[in-house]
């Protein structure tokens with residue numbers, strides 16, 4: 001944290017350097033104390049071993065000297081014996097060190113072997129059936145999911161359906177399970193209970209890699225590849241990563257072409273400042289690049305987890321205005337906190353505490369006057385309340401506020 005580039009701004013802004021340094025020193029002291037104990041034990045062992053070897057050597061040398069004095073061996077034989085003893089002594093010391101190193105490495109060998117043993121078990125369980133190439137209907141039936149770290153289930157008895165060509169939205173408070181559900185739908189996790197099917201085919205029975213070929217997904221915490229701009233888009237479909245024209249088109253659709261073309265070496269510019277010639281982008285620009293990557297992947301099912309959180313209001317508005325044209329023929333699952341962006345969805349699912357609490361179109365949900373109405377009204381009221389103070393007349397009431 002003290003030396004990371006990403007952390008630097010907060011460390012300075014909050015004045016954390018001294019505090020973190022103290023914590024580091026304390027932890028370091030604790031660690032050194034433990035190490036010191038181990039080192040002492042090591043030292044004691046090697047002292048005993050070295051002394052033992054020295055005694056053996058001394059006795060041998062004295063024996064050689066005694067035999068030489070009694071003329072039992074010649075002087076040259078004695079010389080050879082002394083050289084031999086010296087070599088054996090050195091070898092013995094080395095063998096001692098090697099035995100120590102081996103014992104230490106042996107501690108990790110168990111972990112390593114246990115890890116290797118897992119592979120055949122995992123491979124045997126992995127389904128090999130080919131995945132469907134597309135679908136007319138995705139059905140989530142009674143799905144539950146608990147993270148391996150335990151605790152409460154993140155999803156409980158979730159039912160929903162998505163039809164081909166639809167834009168379906170998930171909304172709900174933080175921690176309600178939206179991202180977890182998106183990961184299950186993207187084939188990244190397997191449900192603990194219930195099933196997800198594509199036209200009746202349970203996706204947990206097909207090859208997960210094959211399934212993922214038909215899914216494009218961009219998460220909130222998307223990856224910033226410190227690679228040339230073209231790769232940052234092209235990695236969405238590695239087999240077409242050389243097709244610069246298609247990369248440009250995807251970037252253009254995501255509103256990234258203008259600034260990527262303007263970089264010092266255009267699409268060849270390395271993104272991220274870690275490397276010589278690298279250029280950093282703003283958070284919103286990175287997000288557009290991530291979006292371009294999802295658009296570039298020619299998959300029938302697109303999962304967008306908060307795709308506009310860092311976009312400026314105009315970019316967000318443009319994107320949602322065009323989402324159906326951009327992703328024509330594709331099916332979109334959209335997670336968003338911005339109610340303005342979900343209101344045009346074909347269906348909206350409201351999640352609460354790992355369950356689907358409400359479902360319907362914007363109009364239906366507003367008529368129900370439930371959680372959706374409450375959250376929508378809260379957000380709308382907050383924006384409306386600000387209209388007068390911001391730029392009068394220019395505000396688009398629902399959802400044009402900037403939030404990064």
Ligand code: ADP
Nearest residue numbers: 147149154172173174175176177178179180181
């Ligand atoms: P949302 O996207 O609606 O904010 P998430 O799906 O990220 O919610 O989280 C749902 C619940 O699962 C939360 O209680 C969260 O703490 C838990 N959770 C999320 N990711 C993990 C994880 N990797 N390991 C353990 N628990 C997790």
